């Protein structure tokens with residue numbers, strides 16, 4: 001079979017929950033190959049340098065190896081994280097809607113590779129089309145006996161479950177997902193223990209993002225060299241970039257990991273609306289950093305962005321043009337995060353609320369120099385004082401806006 005340049009969004013794969021069409025284009029053959037030697041898939045994932053695409057960029061093989069080494073107690077879980085609720089990120093829903101079989105195949109192969117017998121597809125409850133497609137596709141897997149192939153390789157029954165999440169942004173944090181799966185409000189847990197050691201009901205649990213898992217069938221079918229060759233520079237494979245904001249053609253673009261920001265915005269996104277000059281890009285979703293026109297040639301991969309003080313995060317790129325107020329935009333995002341805080345860590349609960357209040361004052365021309373100083377002092381005090389990364393993300397956003405646009409904060413003071 002001819003290897004494809006687009007892995008995830010190739011038209012042949014965008015068949016929705018149509019198992020027959022999906023199989024006609026080679027769907028399912030990666031599972032048959034992986035079932036013969038599931039452990040070998042872990043090595044493939046390591047050599048391919050597949051990263052976690054839910055935001056962290058963590059090397060996938062490391063988590064897979066830990067879960068594989070843990071004995072089932074009595075079960076082992078794989079949670080497919082499709083909570084996707086960050087502003088500006090809209091890639092996982094596309095995969096779930098348009099290529100649910102690809103996601104299921106990747107998840108089932110991952111389950112075999114780590115010895116998981118329970119797969120939970122954990123999906124944002126507001127994504128009705130994703131839920132419908134996935135539900136149908138899971139039924140088709142059962143009816144066609146595909147889960148049986150996996151169960152034989154696993155040596156025990158393989159359960160596939162579809163679970164709508166709680167509808168909270170914080171529910172996407174991996175330990176919050178575990179809580180919801182166990183039937184409680186999705187409050188993030190303290191770590192350690194990490195889910196890989198003690199996750200759902202104390203069982204070893206692998207949590208991976210939808211996009212991360214969707215890559216696995218192609219990696220199995222076409223091999224490490226082909227996968228690495230799809231990336232540019234230090235990037236391997238492809239990446240789904242969610243492009244939005246003041247661009248002519250917003251959308252999800254599957255491009256080589258490591259594609260320059262300039263190419264994404266101008267060659268694929270058609271440039272800025274009304275030909276306006278670029279002012280900044282919220283990279284990786286708003287809980288990350290701001291890049292400016294000086295960064296247009298940065299390669300959009302995890303390592304290159306980290307080196308330039310940014311973060312790839314989920315691959316969301318929210319573009320803003322000259323004329324857009326940065327303080328207003330940051331205030332809107334921080335308000336979202338303040339509402340999203342689960343409130344169990346006092347520094348996060350009161351910290352995000354205070355940051356949001358101060359930003360609103362400054363944005364509406366009521367802020368004083370003392371308010372700005374408090375904002376900056378809080379940003380110095382708050383990092384690492386919450387259980388999960390939400391609080392650090394908010395501070396990262398603010399710090400990066402201070403670095404590039406401090407004058408806008410000063411100019412907005414009364």
Ligand SMILES: Cc1cc2nc3c(=O)[nH]c(=O)nc-3n(C[C@H](O)[C@H](O)[C@H](O)COP(=O)(O)O)c2cc1C
Pocket residue numbers: 051052053054055056057058081082083084085086169170171172173174175207208209210212213388389390
């Ligand atoms: C506040 C918060 C929200 C998150 N939301 C999501 C989400 O919606 N989907 C997701 O895959 N990861 C989300 N994550 C990251 C997960 O905790 C976890 O790192 C990820 O699911 C692991 O999968 P990966 O290694 O394939 O990226 C979130 C993290 C935080 C701190």
Ligand code: SF4
Pocket residue numbers: 170187188340341342343344345346348349385386387388389390391
């Ligand atoms: S840091 Fe914030 S969102 Fe995260 S667990 Fe603590 S209170 Fe909840």
